[in-house]
């Protein structure tokens with residue numbers, strides 16, 4: 160075993176969490192939405208999405224599969240670093256996982272949040288959550304660092320490319336002539352604006368990935384692919400502006416413009432959780448079928464070896480930097496590596512208000 164992960168004693172995979180059974184659905188949704196002004200009707204509707212799958216989100220087993228894949232890749236490279244898992248909104252909660260890790264002697268932990276892109280929801284909210292866990296644990300709290308956003312990690316991009324090609328190959332005539340619809344989670348315009356204050360914003364991060372993937376597809380298939388970025392899963396007050404176009408409206412518009420085949424690439428999500436399993440596989444594919452568009456949904460990066468290998472590269476690189484060694488982060492696209500520590504003032508707004516909660520890895524800004 161090598162010391163390549165020092166100074167870290169463990170890796171925490173920190174995710175959203177999801178219900179495991181029908182009776183978990185309402186308490187889970189309460190955890191997610193407390194204080195967020197989401198209308199009752201929207202909650203009832205989202206509850207139905209979960210009940211359609213027996214009240215069980217696939218997200219927990221997908222995170223466990225990622226934990227296993229990371230453990231296997233670390234072991235293959237003979238890197239000694241235990242991997243543990245904790246969530247923001249459902250068991251196992253981060254605070255409980257950190258308490259255990261601390262009891263087993265972990266003094267310094269590197270955290271991988273399961274969101275590839277930086278915004279309030281994907282970055283600052285996790286940092287607030289980790290700060291609250293540290294406060295709760297008091298002097299038993301380990302020291303916690305967070306891995307930078309990985310949207311432009313070459314492994315993440317390569318895994319998405321492979322998934323698009325696999326899906327495209329199943330269309331009649333293959334991927335040739337397909338329009339690639341890249342999809343991510345919609346966020347309020349105010350959250351988008353706040354994500355762009357200290358660096359490239361949420362939308363711009365996705366546009367960078369789209370450009371990289373489209374260039375790679377053109378090079379590999381000798382053809383320029385038409386493409387676009389669309390959004391799913393909007394919630395909140397319908398009067399509040401969120402990023403558009405909605406993927407369903409967009410597919411309808413593409414059909415009206417004469418597009419007959421599409422590949423839907425969910426670059427905003429790392430596994431086939433509820434947003435993918437319902438909002439894309441049920442709703443968006445239904446919309447495409449209604450409008451006579453041949454559509455296929457590309458896989459998420461999941462536990463693809465390119466993705467998992469890229470994450471382990473990032474972990475090793477961060478550990479080396481913390482040991483004071485010189486490193487040269489490798490990224491795809493034009494935006495470069497995001498800083499290890501989120502800049503003060505980044506991603507402050509949720510829905511037009513500054514939350515003012517303490518955050519980890521930065522001043523209370």
Ligand SMILES: CC1=C(CCC(=O)O)c2cc3nc(cc4[nH]c(cc5[nH]c(cc1n2)c(C)c5CCC(=O)O)c(CCC(=O)O)c4C)C(CCC(=O)O)=C3C
Pocket residue numbers: 175176177178188191192195197201202205216217218273274275278280281344345346347392393394395427428432433434509
């Ligand atoms: C950017 C983003 C990601 C991607 C980054 C990341 O992966 O973190 C993401 C992921 C996820 N979102 C998830 C679930 C939910 N998100 C909700 C609500 C919201 N999401 C938002 C944004 C995001 N969400 C926002 C701005 C809201 C409005 C309320 C608020 O300001 O926070 C609601 C409430 C009901 C509703 O309104 O839909 C639910 C149930 C699950 C679990 C799925 C499963 O169980 O399989 C996952 C992975």
Ligand SMILES: [Fe+2]
Pocket residue numbers: 344
């Ligand atoms: Fe969400």
